[in-house]
Amino acid sequence: MSTAVAVSHSTEDDWKQPSRGMVGMACLIAAESAIFIIFVIAYIFYTGKSLTGPTPREVLDLPIFSTVCLLSSSITVHFAVHQLRAGKIGQCSAWLAGTVLLGGIFIASTAKEWYELIYHHGLTIRTNLFGTTFYSLVGLHASHVIAGLIMLSLALIFSLQGKVNAHHAERLEVLSVYWHFVDAVWVVVFTVVYVLGR
Amino acid sequence: MVVSMNSGMVDRFFANFDQQAGFEHGVRRLHATQMLATVFDPSSTNIFAPKGTPAQSILGLSVLVLGICAGIFLIVAGLLLYTIIRYRSRPGDENHEPAQIYGSNQVELSWTVIPILIIVALFLASARVIFVTQKIPKPATALDVVVIGHQFWWEYRYPKLGIVTANELHVPVSESTHPTPTYLTMSSADTDHSFWVPRLAGKTDLIPNKVNTMWIDPEQAGLYLGQCAQYCGVQHAKMLIRVYADTPEQFSAWVAAQQHVALQVPSAAAGREVFLHNACVNCHTVSGTEARGIFGPDLSHVASRATIASGSVPNTPENLRAFINNPSDIKPGVLMPAMHLNDHDLDAVTQYLSTLR
Amino acid sequence: MATHTPRRHGGVFDVLQEWITTVDHKKIGLMYIGYALIFLVVAGAEALLMRVQLAVPNNHFVSPQTFNRLFTMHGTTMVFFVGMPILFGFGNYLIPLMIGARDMAFPRLNAFSFWISAFGGFLLYFSYLAGSGLYGAGTAPDVGWFAYAPLTSRVFSPGHSTDYWTLSVLLSGVGSIGTALNIVATALTMRCPGMKLSRMPLLVWLYVVTSCIAFIAVSPLTAAQIMLVIDRYLGGHFFDTQAGGSAVLWMHFFWIFGHPEVYILVLPAFAFANEIIPVFSRKAIFGYPAMVAATVAIGFISMGVWAHHMFTVGLGPEANAFFTFSTMVIAVPTGIKIFNWLATMWGGSIRFATPMIFSIGFLFQFLIAGLTGVMLAASPFDWQLGNSYFVVAHFHYVLVGAILFMIFAAFYFWYPKITGRMMSETLGKWHFWLFVIGFHMTFDFMHVPGLLGMPRRIYTYEADRGWGGWNMIVSIGAIFQTAATLIFVYNLIRSYYKGEEAGPDPWDAWTLEWSTSSPPPSYNFAEIPTVHSRRPLWDLKHPDDPDTNYE
């Protein structure tokens, strides 16, 4: 046939498609949400079904402070993106540093909580259904926080080294969307584990 | 497997094959004539030959669904056949393309709406059978049986009659004038199983930590076969079900016999000693003795059963002996270990068990 | 082997290195396809062994343990390491070409996804060597492809074979999500100028929907496998019935994945049909918008029907009724598709080339498979049929009669594009007819023992049940299928060397992949094309009456 490579090539006006990174992140978030939903369902399904103690009421305290930290880190990362877009690299680094700090506090307080549960209350992942579902759900979330923190720290390092400029704003924004997602998941986990499940 | 057997066991292993000749059709079945015969063998587990209310109402629905689906098939397959014949490309067609049609809302609407109507009809018919089978009150005359699935055998308990038995379920025939259905309350001691006797009812799973119920009401006396229908481990295939639908007289005789404490025939005293002084007692119960194990089937009346090892082989002294000697010969993968009894003890214990009518 | 020197490169290691490090969507696609074909033969051989064992009652060809491993490996391999990779392979190869792009959106993620899935398949079979770890001889997993709890717990499955199973499925799931993400991002952000969503080829549309189902459906499987890993390695109790855990929860999680999974597998087959049937009927697809809408509807409905695999679990009459209804509803959008394909052929000028006869086989067989599905959906009927050979017949009718047939069709259709050479039509016809005969012998007659009360997953059966003859016919059919498959493999290899030159557009087709040379250059298109309708090449071939006038 004579048709090979003969399609016309005139470009159409304003041919715009969504951003690749954003679409990818949206897909990732869809998939991750499904994973979290399954863990949350398992948690809810098993609340109050443990055959032995300890129960959530006996050992869990409301992690108000770390929750506030994590949620405010969503605001700081938002400003970091905002500043980067405006070309203010220094400001951006500062906000990023704040974000990493707040996220770090969250992880540290989770670590402390687990330490107390394990060594003072004798609750491990093997103890009972509560232990199994609690550590897996909270742990799954914490691992996402850690992943986010690693990427944010990398961004921070790059921006401190001055390797970042306004062209990277979109990438940082994709990262910030991930971070917002991790925060949103925490709201659900907090509600289910510490409020409803107690 | 063979590696771990000493030579004596290997001999017995093969000897065993010959003994089972009646059961082992094996490759010999390959003869052409016999083959044909099996094709047309009536099946003892045919879902189209129901003998109980649940199976009967399922059949009614099945015929309806099959009919509707056959109708749809004939129409659509007919259209397909017509299209490929009528619109095949003929010589000369290469030069011009057929008229291009991009769609038509009316036709597309019609083949959306008609299926919806069919679906609604099918759903209503199904829902009716679901509710008449799963949501009707239990009559006072009903018999209660607790069914517990084990890897790879069935435990049956009759709480109101004080009977515990295994693998062969006895229930009364249920006459339409005087219905005596049997209600099964089911659970599992280990993995998932499923109770399926096609001519009596659909299947219901037995799941650990969950209690399910179903009912059966055989309308004709006789033996109904079935088998475990949920993969439960190595010997899922040999977890066969036998349901005896007894006439009222037969049933009360059976109940009376089962309610007796296990017989203590003096001539079998030696075998009883062997039984009671081996690990058998850890896994098996024989009423009236200190054997109270619950891991294996209750043996108080084992001789009254037609088969052993969950329907695997007929309950003959030879099979019993072979089974006790090395259960895996008859049912590879069973959870009863070979007990390594010497020939004398083996004979004695076989004789003892054969007296437990 | 090592002495053989390929034309353009230094040596076999260079070639190897090129393929291992490649991020080109075409190469990755081909690796997916090749990898799936190998597993097809492996899992097919496993099926053959099962059929030998089941041909006659009370057979001793394999031990019960071996048989249980065979069906577990066969099912797992076919679903996760044949079905998924082959479809992703075609998707990878075709999508950028069909939307006029030079590669996938994330080429490196693409390579990563492939290799992680490949590693999963390797792990699954590695269990044959290492399944019981230090205990001695190797063993494969024997828990069935849906691995119901509590059979998978340490108590009932000691050793490591189940660990290999769960890890390999977990990895394959991660790979699938990666590829699905890539497909969606590619289709949404890389289309050539003028290709609005409403002009995207149906194949691409269906792949997008499939991928979206994958996000929502494969992830629960991943989550459930993580829980199983926690149970088995860390001593958790998710599915530990002795600590109050629930066996039914696993069933829900598995089937929330498992049901949509079957549509993930079948939608790409539909996608091939959407491209092949119009070309060989010489007509535009009938009702493009309805096809897209029906696909999206299938995607949504498929999320709400999973418990039709659990009608015998004791969900209660209300739930049984609900899932009966939701399951049957799927027949409506699926019916729309069948009817639209028929309408596409209606009034056309049908050419019976090998891709088309496989597609017609698909239409016929999918119709029957769907109708047996509707029978299973009537839950009381399912109380009889569930877990019997009727179910096995139903799903092979779809998986083999529909999906495998469309995969064969896709091979014959796109092979010229991929290699630049035509596959032999004569061998193709032999392949088709032998496979059709074998298929119908095997899977038509397989319904009967199910109706006669034969449960699945039994390594042998009693002689007095009247199942023997039927099983013999079923087994003989498998031999025909094997012969046909061997012809197909031979055709693939022979045509690569001896096939007729294909040229860029051997089928006189209409989508963009046919506008570039065969095989396409590594950059796909010398210049990125611009399109004005769904069938850019039609417009070009018929300037007097282009599609743009009608859409």
Ligand code: HEA
């Ligand atoms: C790609 C694979 C695929 C596809 C497409 C389907 C499609 C369907 N399946 Fe199937 N199914 C499987 C693969 C598939 N299935 C597998 C693998 C299993 C077993 C898993 C296991 O246990 O190992 C299974 C098991 C399975 C069960 C559980 C059986 C059991 O274990 O007890 C049920 C029950 O409802 C079911 C139903 C259906 C229905 C209603 C459809 C529908 O989508 C079909 C719709 C199509 C049509 C109906 C035909 C075309 C329509 C028309 C011509 C319109 C007119 C029709 C009407 C109005 C009715 N399937």
Ligand code: HEA
């Ligand atoms: C895509 C999916 C797919 C495909 C294509 C197939 C294809 C086939 N399947 Fe499979 N099957 C499943 C998916 C699939 N199956 C699943 C999910 C299960 C459930 C598992 C479970 O219960 O856990 C199952 C279970 C299953 C069973 C039930 C086992 C049981 O319950 O006990 C049987 C029995 O007959 C069977 C047979 C076959 C046969 C004969 C083919 C044939 O169509 C195969 C034809 C192909 C070939 C034959 C390959 C050609 C081979 C060669 C070229 C090599 C030649 C080699 C030698 C001669 C050694 N399959």
Ligand code: CUA
């Ligand atoms: Cu019990 Cu299968």
Ligand SMILES: [Cu+2]
């Ligand atoms: Cu399904």
